[in-house]
Amino acid sequence: MRSWKRISLAAVSLLAMVLFLNVYLAAASPEEVRITTSFPRIEVNPGQNIQLSVNLSNLSSEYQTLSLEVSAPEGWQATLKSGGYLVKMVTLGPFDNQPISLTITQPTGVNLGTYTVVVKALDGSGNVVDSLNIIIDVAEVSPLGLTLSTTSPSIEGPAGKSFQFSVDLVNETGEERDIDLSYLAPTNWTVTFSPGYESTLIRAIHMKAGERKTLRITVTPASTADAGEYSITVLATSGAYSQSLDLKAIITGTYTMDLSTSDGLLNLNAPQGEATIVTLVVSNTGSGTLEKMSFRSSGPSGWEIKFDPDKIDAVLPGTTVQVAVSIKPPADAIPGDYGLRITASTSGTNSVSKTLELRVTVLGSMVWGLVGLVIIIVVVLGLVFIFWRLGRR
Template structure:
């Protein structure tokens, strides 16, 4: 009896385990898109991503089918480049792995706007499992073709539409206007320029005459000069300008460009010139000794100076050094409000003949160059002066002794 009960319980356990394993090993897969409803222009092709995921215990081959409107060239393709058309996907038994494919379709020419539905079907090779994804395509009306603009009978041309100048200079454009009408017309001129810029027009060969219109004969051509003046302190950059000509119902415009580069003006000065006291361009030095001179440097332009280096033109045997030897950048004085200071150390040779010498200080940047000439008066050192005094004393003493001896005789 006990043996029979044990067998019954064993069979119950085995059946329950088999049922559990059967449930755990059930085949399944996922097939979906994140965008089941899309809008499409009639001249565009639909490209929709689909995701396949095997959630079952064994690999599966999934066959792909599509049903929907005819003539759309509906198909499945790989998602990675280069794309190829496909009809099936092999999925490994990995519930974490997602395979992405693409569904493509393009409406044939002349398709009316409205709603179109595609049924995308994925089924296992044995046909036991299948998933259907309905995709709704809302085909929008075709965008109307813009009307061709009326052909104007004013034609503008310019040889140099982009002009580059430093700040403070005028920008000048010679513009040719052709009247293609069969009658003489008065052409009115106007300009569109940035705020605070000034613009005016002159006949090409009469720069002192300013005009706002001119007469141009039938099928004739004339040239006007368009002059634009930027404001004081304008920043570097590119500025758009528009030249407009209008006659009767015709209007033509020309897009131009003014490129402001900024100005570069390297200046050098002495301490006396900058501060009102100290060294001038005439200095004194002693043979064999270092004479320190303070050089002031500034940028009187509107754009930065870069890579400013210093060197000197000097007599043979002289030494001239600079501290610092180089300035990476010198901003405009209008921004810094103070000049740069450079120490110049000048050393005549120890046996230099007393007199006046010229030492030229040169500052050179990537954009500008400036030179300052110094007159250096060299005097003998005090050591030689005392030696000279000693020689004179010895000579005087010797002569005095001789006179005394001769006087006694």
């Protein structure tokens, strides 16, 4: 009987040892789990919200299910979130890691000093397998807040065209924020904002702490804007944070011209082998000076087209110049109508051109006209002589 009791006691003891060993083996060891962050100590302003990324790593080849706890100083709030949910437990696969967002909120009227927030990971038995201390120094610091910058704050262009600026916006408030975008510009000017090179227009943008984004800012002048320099101020605002950036649009003027003949006619007569002079009128109808103007022609082969002058240095706004064009068809040109194209153009960054279409009627030579007239007279006289002789008979 006593032997049976001893055997039973030994079996119970062995079973208890097996259960304890299973629990011990199932529990994560301190060497198998790590909690880390890239910023274990930070300095913030009083009342500033804090967002950090905490990373949980499983260094073993087994699955680990861990409970998470966060302890903070009295009056402080600290939560672990992922995808909008509060995280209480996490399961990690073999050699897996999981980032979790840690949000820390200071109490109102917090005193300057050093505070510690502790993140703990516990196994199924409630044992702490790893912990992370985050040290927060509350001090009167001045974070940069929002920054706006550009490498090209001044752009030059002709009237009637939009100006495009590339501006970098950085959120250095230490918090994830919605940032409003606005502007100050001359009357009837419009300014639009687009993210990067997208076509979507925005008036606000959501940015994480420390994030940098490129904005495309399109400035469209008023249709009545004269040549000159204009200032545009771009504003980025989020709560108490605000940053401005001054941009400059330089309108150099409109560049347009009109090309016509002095009498307004677009058709003319030109005898074979003889030069006919046509006077062109070039008018500067824009607000900018037309510079380095030249002329060219396109017409039938063998024709001689000359311009006097053939180049003009400058035509001021609201003024006109006259150019004499000599048109000489070949001596053997067949009489009839021909098309002649004349183009006036300027060179440089604000080049413009204007083309005029002329219809030229080529007339036969006067010599052949006189010969024809003599032949007609001879024929008529011959007929008169024949009728006179026949009448006498």
